[in-house]
Amino acid sequence: MGSASDRLPRKDRSDIQRMIADIVDGAGKLEIWGTFAWDEIQNRYRRSVFGLAWIGLSFILFVAAISIFFGAFAELDSGAFVSYVAIGFAAYQFLIANVVDGCHVFARAAGWVKSSNLPYSVYVYKGVSRALFPFFIHLFIALLILPFFGWRPNGNALFAIPALLLFTLTAVPLQFLLGLLAARWRDVGHLVQAISRIFFFTSPVLWVYAETTGIRRDLADFNPMTHFIAILRDPLLGVSPSAYHWGLSLSWLVCISIVAVLVGGAMRRRLPFWV
Amino acid sequence: MAALSDVSLALKSGDRLGIVGNNGSGKTTLLRVIAGLIPPDRGSVRSEGRINNLINLNLGVQSQATGHQNITLKGLACGASRKQIEEKRDEIAAFSELEGFLDLPVETYSAGMRMRLSFAIATAFDPDILALDEWLGTGDQTFRKKTTKRMRSFVDSASILVLASHSPELIRQNCNKALWLEKGRIRMLSDPDAVLNAYADEDDPLR
Numbered sequence: 001m002g003s004a005s006d007r008l009p010r011k012d013r014s015d016i017q018r019m020i021a022d023i024v025d026g027a028g029k030l031e032i033w034g035t036f037a038w039d040e041i042q043n044r045y046r047r048s049v050f051g052l053a054w055i056g057l058s059f060i061l062f063v064a065a066i067s068i069f070f071g072a073f074a075e076l077d078s079g080a081f082v083s084y085v086a087i088g089f090a091a092y093q094f095l096i097a098n099v100v101d102g103c104h105v106f107a108r109a110a111g112w113v114k115s116s117n118l119p120y121s122v123y124v125y126k127g128v129s130r131a132l133f134p135f136f137i138h139l140f141i142a143l144l145i146l147p148f149f150g151w152r153p154n155g156n157a158l159f160a161i162p163a164l165l166l167f168t169l170t171a172v173p174l175q176f177l178l179g180l181l182a183a184r185w186r187d188v189g190h191l192v193q194a195i196s197r198i199f200f201f202t203s204p205v206l207w208v209y210a211e212t213t214g215i216r217r218d219l220a221d222f223n224p225m226t227h228f229i230a231i232l233r234d235p236l237l238g239v240s241p242s243a244y245h246w247g248l249s250l251s252w253l254v255c256i257s258i259v260a261v262l263v264g265g266a267m268r269r270r271l272p273f274w275v
Numbered sequence: 276m277a278a279l280s281d282v283s284l285a286l287k288s289g290d291r292l293g294i295v296g297n298n299g300s301g302k303t304t305l306l307r308v309i310a311g312l313i314p315p316d317r318g319s320v321r322s323e324g325r326i327n328n329l330i331n332l333n334l335g336v337q338s339q340a341t342g343h344q345n346i347t348l349k350g351l352a353c354g355a356s357r358k359q360i361e362e363k364r365d366e367i368a369a370f371s372e373l374e375g376f377l378d379l380p381v382e383t384y385s386a387g388m389r390m391r392l393s394f395a396i397a398t399a400f401d402p403d404i405l406a407l408d409e410w411l412g413t414g415d416q417t418f419r420k421k422t423t424k425r426m427r428s429f430v431d432s433a434s435i436l437v438l439a440s441h442s443p444e445l446i447r448q449n450c451n452k453a454l455w456l457e458k459g460r461i462r463m464l465s466d467p468d469a470v471l472n473a474y475a476d477e478d479d480p481l482r
Contacts, residue, residue, distance in 0.1 A: 018314075032351045039348065043339040043380075115334035116352050117311035117326060269314045 019264035023172070026121025033126040040126070041133055055134045056141045063089060063142075066206060074208050079150035080237075081208075086146060087236050088205040090138035091229045094167060096196055097131040102175035103182035103189040110275035120271060121176060128171045135167075152238070159235035167228065170253045173260035180267045183274040199225055224252045278304040279315075279459040286435050286452075293446030293467055294439040295474050296456035302439035303408055305456065306330055309437055310406040324403030324434070325354045329411060332393045342377035342384075346396055353400040363399045370425065371395035372418075387415070394422060398429040405433035409440055443471045 013021070026033070045051045066089070067082045074081050106113055109123040182188040203225040204212075212220055220226045230245040279301045286292055294302045307313050308320060310328035335352070337345055346367055350360035368374045371391040373384075381389060394411060411426055430436055430449065440446055446453055446467050453470035455463040463470050 031357070032348075035347060035351060039337065039340050039344050043337075046339075046380075111334040111336065112352070114312065115328070115331055117328075118352055269316075272313050 014265070015269065016261060016265035019261050019268055022119045022264070022268065023121045023176070026119035026125055029118065029122050030125075032118065033122050033129060036122075036126040037129040037133070040130055052137075055137045059090070059093075059134075059138045059141055060145070070206050075211055076208055082149040083142075083146045083151045083237060084208065084233070085205060086142040087139070087233045088203075088229050090135060090142055091167075091232045092200070092203050092205045092225060093138065094131055094135035094171075095225050095228055096199060097134075098128065098171040098174055099178065099192055099199075100196055101127050101131060102171075102178035103192050105175050105179035106183045106271060106275050107179075107189075113275050114272050120268065121172070124172055124175045124179065127175050127179075128168065131171065132168065153236060154238045156235040156238055156240050159241045160232055163228075163232040163235070166231065166249055166253060170228070170249075170256060173253075173257040177256065177260040177263055180263055180271065183271060184267060199223065202226075204229060221248075224248070227252070277316075277459060279308065279456075282456075282459075282461055283318075284454065284461075284464060286437070288434045290452055291436040291450040292438070293450035293453040293470075294437065294456060295441070295443075295446065295453060295470065296462075300456040301459040302456055303330065304459075306406045306408055306437060306439055309404075322404060326404040326406065327353055327397075327400070327402035328406040328408075329397055330406060330408040332397055332411065333389070336381055336389065336393060338382040339380055341380055342373055342392055345381055345392065346377070346399075349396045350400055353402070355400045359400070367392075367395045367399050370421070391418065398425055401429065401432045403433065404435045405430065405437070407436065407438045410438075410442070410445055443475065446471060 041052070045054060048054060050057060063082065063086045066085050067078070070085070071078045071081045074084075076084060105123050105127045106120065109126075112118065112123065113120065178188065178192065182192070202219050202223045204220060209220060209226065209230065227245040227248040231241065231249050234245070235241055282301075282305060284292075294305060296302050304313075306328065307330060308315055309322075310326055310330065311320065311322070312328065312330075314320075335349070337348060340348065343364070346364055347360055350363065351357075355363070368377055371388075371394070373388060373392055373395075376384065376388065381392065384392070398411075407430070411422065430438075436449065438446065438449055450467050453463075453465065453467040454461060455470050455474050463473055
């Protein structure tokens with residue numbers, strides 16, 4: 001069957017089934033969203049002298065500044081704090097990029113949504129791969145420089161691989177959901193923008209989760225980012241994976257996926273009228 | 276508010292359907308539904324084969340990306356393979372007369388250059404089913420001659436054509452079926468002469 005008919009409804013399909021078919025069909029169009037994402041990455045850094053190196057440079061600048069300034073507030077020794085910040089910040093950046101960019105995932109592709117019969121998830125996969133690219137550069141740079149700060153990974157580090165998989169799996173329904181909501185209600189974009197600043201300070205990047213108590217600990221636990229950051233960072237710092245953080249992260253993935261499919265089933269067909 | 280209701284029709288290979296009707300009668304909406312751009316609230320659309328639409332040419336142009344990148348993206352979105360795109364690339368460059376500019380971002384192009392590029396890409400990859408909103412002609416006088424010829428062969432290569440137009444001649448020339456839409460409903464579905472005559476009679480104030 002031709003690609004063009006993928007988004008055409010069939011009598012025997014419910015809206016929910018069409019939403020799921022959209023996600024599945026879009027994943028198969030790797031060549032399209034891969035090309036889209038790569039073009040966007042290149043265009044973003046075109047005509048700058050350092051080009052793509054800026055992704056790494058801005059990361060190093062941030063980690064260096066935070067380590068010098070906030071390192072004094074933490075009980076961790078300074079070398080360990082650098083590792084803590086570097087990996088935590090990389091994880092946080094990826095998560096928040098998916099939240100913030102997710103709100104624009106369809107709005108920015110408005111011309112395509114209106115004129116092409118590609119599955120809508122193509123634009124979501126494009127957005128997620130565009131966010132993965134700097135994420136992997138950040139992680140790569142972190143792994144490159146951290147040995148100089150006394151970082152010695154152990155076997156637990158392998159648990160970072162399923163964590164990365166979970167990050168990616170969560171990003172897809174998250175962007176689809178936020179993209180639909182923000183296309184329908186423009187306020188969602190503004191709300192998320194406002195909340196993203198709160199997320200930054202309530203996520204364990206600048207401060208150490210293990211050192212928090214009382215209401216600060218409760219707030220941190222309430223923030224889903226805490227658990228996602230933990231499942232990636234803990235094993236890389238040599239700590240064995242925690243069932244608590246993994247359980248909560250997986251629960252968030254399930255919740256977001258269910259809500260995304262339900263909302264997508266109800267709202268997806270109106271998308272071309274909203275963007 | 277329903278833009279279309281009770282519209283049922285079937286087209287098979289070789290069919291060329293012309294759609295007539297006053298402004299707001301639902302012609303473009305029907306094209307968009309057929310092309311799979313918007314799903315119907317009730318009922319269904321089934322199709323086999325690659326569908327392409329020339330409803331709004333300028334949508335989906337990535338102005339940050341270069342001309343070459345736009346050729347690739349549009350080609351992939353049309354369902355063409357990498358190999359097919361590479362085969363067409365030189366031909367698109369030659370037809371749009373943009374050789375030498377295709378490595379520049381589209382945002383640096385003049386409006387005319389953009390239009391030539393959009394047109395050349397849109398007509399490069401032959402679909403099985405083509406949804407067309409008015410006949411496309413673009414550019415200065417010499418370019419228009421080229422577009423007319425290219426449009427002709429592009430339209431002829433599709434196995435099913437759906438053309439919405441206000442021009443009776445265009446529909447007589449291109450179509451073997453015609454549909455008259457009125458307020459979103461089928462007023463008449465028959466051969467082009469019968470439909471166009473009935474439509475013209477209705478519009479005639481001297482009748």
